[in-house]
Amino acid sequence: MLSYRHIYHAGNHADILKHLVASQICRHLTKKDAPFFYLDTHAGIGLYELASDQAQLNQEYDTGISRLMERSDLPEPLERFVEIVKELNPEGELEVYPGSPMVVDHYLRQKDKMHLCELHPNDYPVLAALFPKKRVANVVKDDGFLAVKAMLPPPQKRGFVLMDPPYEVKNDYKKVVKALEEGHKRFAQGTFAIWYPVLNRRQADDLLNAVAATKIRNTLLLELNIRGTETKRGMAGSGMIVVNPPWTLEKEAAEFLPFLRDALAEDQDAHFQLRWITPE
Ligand code: SAM
DSSP, X not given: OOXXXXXXXXXXXXXXXXXXXXXXXXXXXTTSSSOOEXXXXXXXXXXXXXXXXXXXXXXXXXXXXXXXXXXSOOOXXXXXXHHHHHHHOTTXXXXXXXXXXXXXXXXXXXXXXXXXXXXXXXXXXXXHHHOOOTTTEEEEOSOHHHHHXXXXXXXTSOEEEEEOOOOOSTHHHHXXXXXXXXXXXXXXXXXXXXXXXXXXXXXXXXXXXXXXXXXXXXXXXXXXXXXXXXXXSSOOEEEEEEESXXXXXHHHHHHHXXXXXXXXXXXXXXXXXEEEEEOO
């Protein structure tokens, strides 16, 4: 089943957390001269037109990026991320919002490489057209869960794997943990980030427990809920599970998570979690 289209959700609170963490991971990787590899298992279309009918349907970007564009008090990591969005919107109006491949592309150097998987028959060609240069970006219409086996370990020996499945099919919760185990077995020193939605507490906790049960070390959890988890149907929040995070991420998140909780809160029950699932 491939009914999920990310454009309906582009720029929402969950994208902000995901892309902010991706941005910080890339900043860390580019501190060293050595090239790095990026694998995006579920890449989407790369760039989202916010004036499109789909994005306009629920205007989800109003729960996220719209609230941050004009703020002058952003924590530094968030300021850097919002600058990426501003560069893509040189007229000053918020017209487009970057997907994960575009966020990473901002940091990519000539020597780095990315491998982007997108299975949707309509979304794949849009993404492929955005990244025509195969030397830097390889865009494939493949199952991203399988790419974890096929593409790891990368020749660069350093890198970042983002797993961002739609979770419309419940099996994605199992597949993402299995893919993490398989990927980590092949590329233990790599940074892995799994995004997940908080639709209800139990489902999210089941995933976190399954990740803990893998016993993979050095796994940090960042979760942001913009309202009480059980108050309304839909996505109250989302999280990023990061294996081998940059050593600075915990400290940075201790500042940007409370900021985002307050800036994006929909009710007084907005909250965040920042903790180690497993220590180093
Ligand atoms: N990572 C993107 C971003 O942050 O901009 C958003 C990705 S969206 C949440 C999930 C994407 O995965 C959808 O575009 C969907 O078509 C695609 N997809 C679903 N199952 C897939 C699979 N098994 N392999 C690759 N892509 C898949």
